[in-house]
């Protein structure tokens with residue numbers, strides 16, 4: 159699948175170094191080192207996950223069936239208070255294993271001790287847009303006791319790191335946690351460093367009401383006034399569940415991408431954003447999984463499917479959210495939101511960020527409509543191979559850049575330490 163929404167049959171694709179060199183017609187002087195047989199498969203752009211907190215794998219399944227306040231105050235923040243810096247490396251490594259296996263090559267991460275996540279990205283060969291989350295209420299309130307300046311120096315330290323596979327952005331937590339002067343400082347630093355921002359925005363009616371009470375305007379208008387919606391690189395705003403009429407206009411005329419993570423909204427019983435309305439107003443919407451503490455996994459197949467199903471359901475209209483636009487939101491649009499605009503379409507000159515997907519499993523048969531099969535029947539287990547910048551990261555069940563066994567061992571050991579769980583029934587690992 160490539161060349162702007164078209165599907166080519168029996169088309170060879172040539173990769174040289176990190177780029178796509180030929181599509182359909184291979185240059186006569188191209189002599190490959192390796193030929194991959196894609197019989198029965200679709201080669202499609204790899205997924206980009208536009209909003210997550212990767213190391214929250216350590217809290218997967220730890221806070222279930224709870225009201226949002228209890229989920230956060232009694233569980234998530236309790237476990238996070240015991241985090242140590244090295245935990246982030248192993249939690250994010252577990253996320254990388256799962257993302258690669260399901261066809262994701264890039265992720266926009268928003269968390270703490272982000273040098274550890276950068277190390278993971280460097281090691282595993284993925285791409286990432288990394289933002290160090292900052293609450294802005296004094297160093298003692300920050301995980302790891304890091305200052306505003308510490309988060310800014312991370313942005314400088316890793317900007318265009320790992321051969322350009324790492325990009326960085328500002329990471330204020332939200333308009334309800336960060337005071338206005340801190341948000342303004344983030345905007346000023348983003349302008350100075352030529353980057354964007356990644357922030358939670360307008361997630362509930364209560365947040366909108368409090369914003370009106372405290373600042374006299376909606377969270378979107380508040381952020382716009384403080385200068386964070388118009389930066390040198392895009393601002394990713396998660397999640398925009400509750401928007402007022404003027405917010406749609408503000409989001410559409412700025413350099414903004416809304417991160418849409420429908421599984422979290424359903425699991426935590428939040429309002430479902432009106433993606434179809436955002437599209438009608440010209441707002442760019444990209445798909446993400448959110449952190450696995452709230453949504454459990456990193457499955458972009460499920461995100462495409464849930465986005466389509468939820469929008470059809472809430473609009474009482476099965477014709478909205480066509481299947482091709484769902485693929486675009488999980489690939490090209492998410493990649494562009496993260497600054498990787500040379501990804502997401504299989505065309506000459508673009509980066510070779512590709513996945514090979516088996517379509518011969520029973521749930522894909524008959525293959526009347528390949529895009530419908532991918533969106534509404536596709537599974538992580540259908541992914542046969544994954545390339546990022548032309549480097550193969552995963553092939554036929556084998557991870558080529560990560561030690562899968564060790565990562566599962568280290569991550570589970572650390573997750574049990576965080577939550578005070580005894581380590582019986584634990585997998586063992588022998589190097």
Ligand SMILES: [Zn+2]
Pocket residue numbers: 209210211358396448449
């Ligand atoms: Zn989030």
